[in-house]
Amino acid sequence: MRTPIIAGNWKMFKTVPEAKAFIEEVKGKAEVEGVESVICAPFTNLPALVEAVKGTSIKIGAQNLHFEDNGAFTGEISGEMLKGLGVDYVIIGHSERRAYFAETDETVNKKMHAAFRHGLTPIVCVGEKLEEREAGQTKDVCKVQTEAAFQGLSADQAAEAVIAYEPIWAIGTGKSSTAQDANEVISYIRDLVKGMYGEDVANKVRIQYGGSVKPENVAEYMGQSDIDGALVGGASLQPASYIQLVQGAK
């Protein structure tokens, strides 16, 4: 049995006082037995968030890391630094980083290795652009991105990883993929993992859907056979909405 995982991706939103106030409001409510609840926040919020969630079941994630452990990389943050703070998860290869910050399949793979080196669980994002979807290339794009991301990882590491299938045209647009379409692509991604690591790992790896998930549609996604949770942007920013997302994932 895979434990469903709801992860909020706050992107570049919230100051430290706002982040602390959010946790005060969701404590005890965005905590449901059998559902993992993770907040992926800007670096500046992480120490305060790790402190604020102590004694709760909520986990904290970062939204990026550098693939080296230290060095002359001005402005970067390493996995070692994140783990030292008490962070458990890290988003890798989000489409916004691929589009605006030159993230490539190669750097995504290096970051996957860096995350595991430091005991962080990666949430690795894959997904197609609108024109790729329209050209019937959805599965091809997911195959290239998924296989590249997992290059050189052991079966144990692969089984621990979380994959987020986020069709780019559905991010922040209000246009979500239908639950059936998302499930079809996600079961294809699970088959890719099976091809790389075998059935046992494929049955363990958790695969989320992301793209305009809201309290009103989360249950529909969760009702699908292969969807193990959601990576949520906009709807994770308000405490009330985040609580409903976690409660709706049961």
Ligand SMILES: O=C(CO)COP(=O)(O)O
């Ligand atoms: O990019 C996303 C999560 O990583 C999805 O964003 P929205 O939920 O705002 O569409």
